[in-house]
Amino acid sequence: MWNNGDYLNFKLTSVSGRYVTNEHIYEFLNTLDDSFHLNVLGLSVKKRPIYGITVGHGPNRILMWSQMHGNESTTTKAVLDLLNFLKQGSSSVEEILGKVTLMIIPILNPDGAFNYTRVNAKKVDLNRDAQKRTQPESKILRKTFDEFAPDYCFNLHDQRTIFNVGNLKNPATVSFLAPAFDEQRNNSESRARAMLIIAAMNKELQGYIPGQVGRFDDSFNSNCVGDTFQMEKVPTILFEAGHYQEDYQREKTRELIVYALQRAILTIANEEIENYALDQYFKMPENNKRYVDILVENAHVLDNSLRKNDCISILYKEVLDKDKIKFVPTIAEKGFQPGYYFGHKTLNCLNEVDVNWLRSQKII
Ligand SMILES: [Zn+2]
Numbered sequence: 001m002w003n004n005g006d007y008l009n010f011k012l013t014s015v016s017g018r019y020v021t022n023e024h025i026y027e028f029l030n031t032l033d034d035s036f037h038l039n040v041l042g043l044s045v046k047k048r049p050i051y052g053i054t055v056g057h058g059p060n061r062i063l064m065w066s067q068m069h070g071n072e073s074t075t076t077k078a079v080l081d082l083l084n085f086l087k088q089g090s091s092s093v094e095e096i097l098g099k100v101t102l103m104i105i106p107i108l109n110p111d112g113a114f115n116y117t118r119v120n121a122k123k124v125d126l127n128r129d130a131q132k133r134t135q136p137e138s139k140i141l142r143k144t145f146d147e148f149a150p151d152y153c154f155n156l157h158d159q160r161t162i163f164n165v166g167n168l169k170n171p172a173t174v175s176f177l178a179p180a181f182d183e184q185r186n187n188s189e190s191r192a193r194a195m196l197i198i199a200a201m202n203k204e205l206q207g208y209i210p211g212q213v214g215r216f217d218d219s220f221n222s223n224c225v226g227d228t229f230q231m232e233k234v235p236t237i238l239f240e241a242g243h244y245q246e247d248y249q250r251e252k253t254r255e256l257i258v259y260a261l262q263r264a265i266l267t268i269a270n271e272e273i274e275n276y277a278l279d280q281y282f283k284m285p286e287n288n289k290r291y292v293d294i295l296v297e298n299a300h301v302l303d304n305s306l307r308k309n310d311c312i313s314i315l316y317k318e319v320l321d322k323d324k325i326k327f328v329p330t331i332a333e334k335g336f337q338p339g340y341y342f343g344h345k346t347l348n349c350l351n352e353v354d355v356n357w358l359r360s361q362k363i364i
Contacts, residue, residue, distance in 0.1 A: 015080055018248075018325040019324060022113065042136060044136060055101070056096075062100055066104075066108065066156040078258045108126065128221075131223050145234075153234055154236075157241070159287075172243075174241060176198040178191050191230055216240055237264070243344065295345070310334075
């Protein structure tokens with residue numbers, strides 16, 4: 001079945017949490033049989049292999065890459081689940097694989113993944129290197145794009161916990177964007193196709209997370225990979241895996257990304273893109289940055305430099321510690337009035353338990 005409910009049957013449980021590197025995925029990739037073509041597309045700065053998997057034999061060619069930013073692993077987990085789903089096979093999987101050919105790069109930035117950094121080993125943000133292509137990882141993605149000649153591209157990322165949807169107190173658990181191809185943010189046939197596929201995925205996800213899907217900022221930057229591929233008239237979609245309530249390991253978001261990918265592939269394979277309308281895309285609320293990890297209310301009780309009712313916001317710093325990511329609370333902003341920010345968790349300094357916790361974390 002392509003339609004859900006059976007996610008736990010194909011979730012790749014051997015890979016979980018936030019720290020995902022080549023070492024974590026290699027074993028699974030080697031279990032793929034001959035119907036999956038596993039290749040080393042090239043080597044990173046530190047000579048780590050960049051894997052590519054091709055599967056399917058249909059005319060609709062989809063290129064997707066994850067973990068271009070090394071500390072954004074949620075969509076990598078999702079593409080592994082997708083591969084595991086395809087690996088299990090069924091008549092409907094066979095049918096779809098006769099209509100699409102997928103090229104999946106699970107970790108484009110293996111050095112950044114190893115170090116748990118956004119940038120590569122030369123401290124370059126690969127998503128600002130699309131034009132100059134100074135880095136081996138950027139060259140490899142471009143070469144794959146040229147040789148595979150995709151009809152669609154999926155650019156897979158994570159977004160921070162700070163994003164909410166519109167002005168709602170809903171975290172932006174998943175966000176999408178059909179990147180612009182010029183400063184004026186004009187539309188084109190290829191960009192519109194990306195928008196319609198997003199409309200299809202949004203409709204699917206609203207069934208699981210109503211009001212928690214947003215649209216990402218579409219300011220144009222030709223150094224970004226998505227904008228560049230869109231300029232070349234290949235419909236390109238930015239996926240941003242974000243925060244789901246209490247899910248800092250992003251295991252729930254991972255599942256939702258799988259459903260989005262399945263819906264996108266089905267929509268393309270079955271030529272259902274025209275069933276959607278552009279206004280479904282434009283009606284999706286844009287993201288704002290109104291969330292903090294912890295909102296501390298009545299902070300003036302502890303800090304007499306603050307005004308009455310002033311708050312403190314705390315964001316977690318993600319620190320790699322022996323193969324695991326630790327979430328270290330750090331003060332982001334001090335001394336603002338309540339009302340604007342939402343907290344994934346809210347503490348109140350009139351409450352002794354909350355004060356004791358803040359002291360125990362050496363925050364105050
Ligand atoms: Zn990213």
